[in-house]
Ligand SMILES: Nc1ncnc2c1ncn2[C@@H]1O[C@H](COP(=O)(O)OP(=O)(O)OP(=O)(O)O)[C@@H](O)[C@H]1O
């Protein structure tokens with residue numbers, strides 16, 4: 001049964017691929033598209049430099065992640081506080097998540113990336129790398145904070161009751177009982193945020209950093225050819241597809257564990 | 260040692276505890292019985308300050324612990340509580356579950372706690388289960404770990420909320436044995452329970468709760484053999 005469905009899937013996929021391969025080149029503009037988007041020569045010439053530029057994407061991603069984690073956790077805890085004396089913090093958390101989830105990322109990147117260096121700060125504080133990172137960190141912290149908060153709220157009250165009955169303080173209960181379980185539970189959701197973040201690093205190309213998208217743009221202007229964009233897309237896919245699969249695997253495993 | 264005076268508690272407009280007065284002497288075992296929804300769990304949660312009370316007072320060794328604004332943490336350390344659904348921390352081993360509160364509250368190291376904790380695990384037949392995670396333990400073992408976890412804080416009084424109700428019948432015995440053992444060691448205990456035979460055998464006092472009131476209380480011989488109130492008789496005839 002399994003074997004038969006595999007055969008059917010194989011045959012139908014082959015047919016579709018064959019159809020695309022034979023039909024698309026029949027389109028009137030194919031020759032021109034092939035030359036400007038799938039030019040092997042341009043690809044070979046630009047791809048290594050694109051990979052190099054992608055290292056910037058990775059670097060920006062890597063230093064953003066710890067910042068996002070810390071800020072998001074702080075915001076989530078602020079939003080979750082039940083202490084009336086800390087209400088201003090809670091209000092701040094609510095406003096923060098509302099505002100940064102409500103503005104398109106690219107707009108935050110523009111506003112911060114152009115606005116703050118415009119203040120005429122001395123080097124290195126006028127660097128678009130810094131302010132671009134800040135824009136991404138602020139935005140993603142809002143999303144990740146909400147994920148953490150959903151994790152915290154998914155922990156059953158009986159866990160808090162058990163901790164309280166042992167005389168543990170509220171902060172110890174959060175730190176040792178609630179958070180470790182909550183964070184584990186939202187790992188798959190956060191993996192998906194990380195994948196989105198890795199892609200959104202490319203938005204910084206609009207304010208200066210010569211990461212892969214900007215590098216591809218430079219090549220495009222230089223060579224009057226779009227193939228570098230295809231190269232950039234391939235580089236992104238080589239990272240995001242395995243990461244997405246891994247996230248799916250984590251989600252499936254968690255679902256199995258909980259049932 | 261523990262005294263409740265006219266304790267009242269409502270959830271919304273629903274009056275769940277309606278003037279409960281009860282005393283528990285040191286070393287006594289008191290069993291709360293009553294129909295589902297009669298307020299047994301709520302009463303225990305109020306004693307442990309997991310729920311604030313609306314009226315009345317709770318005294319522990321003469322201290323009013325129901326005073327609003329009182330820091331509940333030091334009080335809860337003196338009162339151990341075990342729940343129907345065990346409520347172990349699933350991301351910690353049995354040993355870590357037991358050590359967490361003494362470490363954080365008393366500031367002791369794992370090494371300093373280990374002899375005492377190992378002794379507790381051994382005493383309740385769990386010596387070879389210390390490094391297991393809760394999902395690797397049977398229900399009865401989990402519940403015994405939960406009891407050990409509460410005992411590790413050296414509480415003066417223990418509250419048990421239907422701790423055998425979630426267990427498969429063949430596992431109930433091992434948990435009741437733990438209670439017998441604690442009883443013989445002189446622990447002060449308040450139990451909400453549906454195990455009438457067990458209550459009759461061991462309790463010093465039975466309280467029959469009905470719609471948020473103690474309808475009748477007294478020694479098991481009186482409650483089970485010569486109940487005074489019609490409600491008590493009706494309840495017992497249903498469960499016995
Ligand atoms: N947090 C809460 N919010 C609202 N109502 C509650 C809450 N906790 C308990 N109640 C209500 O209080 C009443 C008493 O509940 P309680 O759990 O104390 O009964 P019980 O005697 O322990 O019953 P059981 O034998 O089923 O455990 C019930 O009607 C219940 O619905």
Ligand SMILES: [Mg+2]
Nearest residue numbers: 299300301421
């Ligand atoms: Mg109950």
